[in-house]
Structure formats: C-alpha cells, structure tokens
Amino acid sequence: MALLLFLIICLVLMLGYPVALTLGGVSFLFALVASFFGAFDMGLFGLLPNRIFGIMNNQILMAVPLFVFMGVVLEKSRIAEQLLTTMGELLGRFRGGLIFSVFFVGVLLAASTGIVGATVVTMGLMSLPTLLKRGYSPAFSAGAICATGTLGQIIPPSIALVLLGDVLSNAYQQAQLKMGIFNPKSVSVGDLFAGALIPGLLLVSLYMLYTLFRLWRSPADFGSVTEQEVEPASLAKVISALLPPLLLIFLVLGSILAGIATPTEAASVGAAGALVIALLKRQLSVLALKEVMQSTVKITSMVFLILIGASVFSLVFRGLGGEELIHHLFANMPGGVVGAMLLVMTVIFVLGFILDFIEITFVVVPLVAPILLAMGLDPVWLGIMIALNLQTSFLTPPFGFALFYLRGVSGDTVSSGQIYRGVIPFVILQLLMLILLGIWPALATWLPSVLYG
Incomplete structure (x- = not known):
C-alpha cells in the first residue's frame, strides 16, 4: 500500500495538480x-503538529527566504544585464567568445542569485538574439544557456543545497540512531556548500572543454566575427x-566557508548587500521593493507549504510500512551499497523527467537517505x-523547467x-x-x- 501511495502521488503530480496539496491531500x-x-x-496524525512546528521553527530553513x-x-x-553586456564586449571579438561569456556570467549569477528561472530568462533575452545574429548554432546556443542557468542548483550558495542540508541532517541523525550512536552528529549546510564547490567548478570546466571541442570540430556553429564588429x-x-x-559572493560564501557565519547569518548579509547594490545602481524604489517582497513571500510560502505536505506524506508512508519495504529492498539488492546507490540515482534521474527538484528533495530523499x-555512505x-542528479531535472526533456523558461522568452527564434x-x-x-x-x-x-575536519 505504501508503494501504491507513492505511485498515485506521482500520477496526480503529472496531471498538474499543486504539489503541496497533492502530497498532503x-x-x-x-x-x-x-x-x-x-x-x-x-x-499517528497526533505527531503532525510537532512536525509542522519543527519546520516553522527550523533555523536552517530561515536561510531560504x-x-x-x-x-x-x-x-x-539588472546586474545580470550589465554582466552579459560587458563580458560580451570583452570576449565577443573572438570566435566562440560569446558562449564563454555566457558560461562566465552564469557562474557569477549562480553564486550570487541561485534562481534558475531568472538566470535562464535573463540570458535568453539578452544573449540568445546576439548569438543567433552572429551566426551561432541555435541548438548549441539554446543548450548552453539552459545548462548554464541550472548551475544555481549546484554552485553555492544554493537554495537546493539549503533544503538538501536540512533533509540530510535529519536523515543522518536517524541513521546514527539505528546504528546505536545515541549522540549523533549532523551534516551542516556549510559542509554541502564546501563539498559542492569543486564539483560545480569542474562541471563548468566540462562545459568549456566541450565547447572548445565543438569549436575545433565545427567552427561554423560559432559564426564569424571581426574586431570591428x-x-x-x-x-x-x-x-x-x-x-x-x-x-557579494566573497561576503556570503566566504563567511560560510571560513566558519565566521552560519548560512542563515550569511544569507542575511547577502540580502542586505543586494539592497546596497540595487541602491548604488539606482534600481531600488518603493515599487521595486514591493515586487521583490511579493516574489519572496510567494516562493517561500510555496517551499514551506510543500514541506508541510511532505511531512503528511512521510507520516502516512511510514505508517503503511514503507520504510521497512525500502530497507528490505536495499538489504536484498545485488551489489550491496553500490547496487542500492545506483538504484537510487537511477530513480531520481527518471523522476527528474516528471517532477521538480523540490518534490524529489522532500518526497524521495527522506525515504532513501537514512x-x-x-x-556507511x-x-x-x-x-x-543527489544535488548533481537533481540538476539534470531542469534539463531533461520533455518537462525540464529550464527548457520551458527559454522557450517562453525565445519566441520563434528557436x-x-x-x-x-x-x-x-x-x-x-x-x-x-x-x-x-562516484568514482572519486x-x-x-x-x-x-x-x-x-
């Protein structure tokens, strides 16, 4: 029955019903x-009020808003527009330079904003017309913009890593209690930020190496440009x-990695710093601040409502014996821990075709991570x-959100x-x-x- 519950919820989500209400209802x-x-x-529903209070009282999750x-x-x-314009002027004189400017700006935006939709839309509006005008391949240009926009999922400070940090911390403590460790340690968001830094930068390096390979094999895909243009x-x-x-990146990420500030404290510094930047650029007005606060409330409310719905699902799933079912499945999996890990990564990748990363983080990860x-992982x-795997959910056709964002702003150009x-x-x-x-x-x-340490 626990498996049937999971399948029905996935089916209802595919039909387009609201995530939080689907999970809870x-x-x-x-x-x-x-x-x-x-x-x-x-x-068992008598446990629900304490769970919801724990969510609303969670210090780590305060970093999300x-x-x-x-x-x-x-x-x-409009910091992204200025970055794209400037880097385009700096690198645009070289064949393929505009694509590298997209990668560079994408990394900076990922480390400062971390909002995939905003990054893809901004780069789609600003860069795609220029790339197509210069003769760049429409398919490669679109792919590069979408892929770069998703870097906000893995390059810290990332909201996805904040949410994962909270889920994994609870799962790690549950795992230690099962192993008889009654003074359990926790995994912090700062640990995940530090752990994601090298893989995130290596991923960008792979993008660039692939671009250089394409530039060598198919230079016609990158148009032509002269210094006078x-x-x-x-x-x-x-x-x-x-x-x-x-x-701003130095203040936020540097203070977390140096252990000077918690992610929540660093996030407050980042929020204040962003206001200062907007003020210095004369982009801060009462109307703009009202729009910012409305967007923040909407996104934060969505995240926390999904968390509450996921708590109801988790309670019912465990009450139906789902946890024992998964434990039995993994214990009898060929290949032991390697086989179990491969199964989880495959399931998350496949679910990424139809579900959002927030849904997978709050529904699947709490079930399998403990x-x-x-x-012993x-x-x-x-x-x-998991974060790298979830990042692909933004790119995998047909339901990758980055694809929808770019398609929405590209019109008939691609x-x-x-x-x-x-x-x-x-x-x-x-x-x-x-x-x-996985290998290293x-x-x-x-x-x-x-x-x-």
Whole structure:
C-alpha cells in the first residue's frame, strides 16, 4: 500500500495538480481508506503538529527566504544585464567568445542569485538574439544557456543545497540512531556548500572543454566575427560590472566557508548587500521593493507549504510500512551499497523527467537517505551526488523547467526541437560529472574535511 501511495502521488503530480496539496491531500485520503481496512493507525496524525512546528521553527530553513530575497533583488537591479553586456564586449571579438561569456556570467549569477528561472530568462533575452545574429548554432546556443542557468542548483550558495542540508541532517541523525550512536552528529549546510564547490567548478570546466571541442570540430556553429564588429569594453566598465557580484559572493560564501557565519547569518548579509547594490545602481524604489517582497513571500510560502505536505506524506508512508519495504529492498539488492546507490540515482534521474527538484528533495530523499547513510555512505558525498542528479531535472526533456523558461522568452527564434537537441550534450556532461564524483568521492569530501575536519 505504501508503494501504491507513492505511485498515485506521482500520477496526480503529472496531471498538474499543486504539489503541496497533492502530497498532503492524497496522503490523508489514502490514510482514511487504509484505516478503514485496518492497515493504518489514524492516531499517528497526533505527531503532525510537532512536525509542522519543527519546520516553522527550523533555523536552517530561515536561510531560504533570505537567499530568495537576495536573488530577486539582484535580478531587479539588472546586474545580470550589465554582466552579459560587458563580458560580451570583452570576449565577443573572438570566435566562440560569446558562449564563454555566457558560461562566465552564469557562474557569477549562480553564486550570487541561485534562481534558475531568472538566470535562464535573463540570458535568453539578452544573449540568445546576439548569438543567433552572429551566426551561432541555435541548438548549441539554446543548450548552453539552459545548462548554464541550472548551475544555481549546484554552485553555492544554493537554495537546493539549503533544503538538501536540512533533509540530510535529519536523515543522518536517524541513521546514527539505528546504528546505536545515541549522540549523533549532523551534516551542516556549510559542509554541502564546501563539498559542492569543486564539483560545480569542474562541471563548468566540462562545459568549456566541450565547447572548445565543438569549436575545433565545427567552427561554423560559432559564426564569424571581426574586431570591428564589437566595441572593446573599458577597464572601468569591466570593474564596475564584476566588482559588486564578486564582493557579494566573497561576503556570503566566504563567511560560510571560513566558519565566521552560519548560512542563515550569511544569507542575511547577502540580502542586505543586494539592497546596497540595487541602491548604488539606482534600481531600488518603493515599487521595486514591493515586487521583490511579493516574489519572496510567494516562493517561500510555496517551499514551506510543500514541506508541510511532505511531512503528511512521510507520516502516512511510514505508517503503511514503507520504510521497512525500502530497507528490505536495499538489504536484498545485488551489489550491496553500490547496487542500492545506483538504484537510487537511477530513480531520481527518471523522476527528474516528471517532477521538480523540490518534490524529489522532500518526497524521495527522506525515504532513501537514512537507509543509505546507515549503510556507511558519507553524507556530504551523498548530498552532492543527489544535488548533481537533481540538476539534470531542469534539463531533461520533455518537462525540464529550464527548457520551458527559454522557450517562453525565445519566441520563434528557436524551436522546441532545437532546444531539446541542444541540451542533450549538456545532460550527458552532467551525467559524466556524476560518474566522476562516484568514482572519486574526494572531489566532494576533500574541501569540507580541510575546512571543518
């Protein structure tokens, strides 16, 4: 019955119903039916108020609205437009230079805003017309923009890593209690931020190496350009465009990695810093601030409502014996922990075709992570593996959100087929990065061990 509950929820989500209401509503109705047949104890819902209070009182999750606020303010301050224009002028004189400027700006936006939709839409509006005008391949240009926009999922500070950090911390403590450790340790968001830094930068390097390979094999896909076509950017303009986001990244990410501030404290610094940048750029007004606050409330409310719905689902799923079912499945899996990990990664990848990363984080990860961690896996490595896998959910056709974002702003300049063809090589590169991380876990665990022991 637990498996049937999971399948019904996935089916209802595919039909387009709201995530939070689907998780909570379907689970509650399923519990009523199951209790009628004596398969579920409705008294378990007495645990729900404490769970919801724990969610609303969670210090780690307080970083979510602050990071969202920071990202939305930077989006409204048009920092991305200035970065794209400046880097285009700086690198646009070279064949393929505009694609590399997209990668560079994407990394900066990922490390400062972390909002995939805003990044893809902004780069789609600003870069795609220029790329097509210069003769760049429409499919490759679309793929590069979509893939770069998803870097906000893995490059810290990332909202996805904040949510994963909270889920994995609870799962790690559950795993240690099962192993008889009654003074359990926890995995922090700072650990995940440090662990994601090297894999994130390596992923960008893979993008660039693939671009260089394409540039060598198919130079016609990158148009042609002469020095007279692009005005070189002045040093003052480059500094003016790069300094604000770099300083903000240093303050936020640097303070977390150095252990000076918690992610929540650093997020508050980032939110204040974003307001200062918007003020200095004269992009801050009462109307703009109202729009920022409305967007922040909407996104934060969605996240926390999904969390509450996921708590109802988790309660019912465990009450139906789902946890024992998964534990039995993993215990009898050929290949032991390696086989179990491969199964989980495959399931998450397939679910990424139809579900959003938030849904997978709150529904699937709490079910499988405690069992995997009890089998001896490193929590930081597991978290980064899941984060990289979830990143592909934004790119995988036909329901990848980054594809929808770009299709919505590109008009008739590129077709859906061209966007799908363009993202496939980048999905393969992400899977390659996932394999490399699976072979060499130290890519994720080395930096946290150096910083935090």
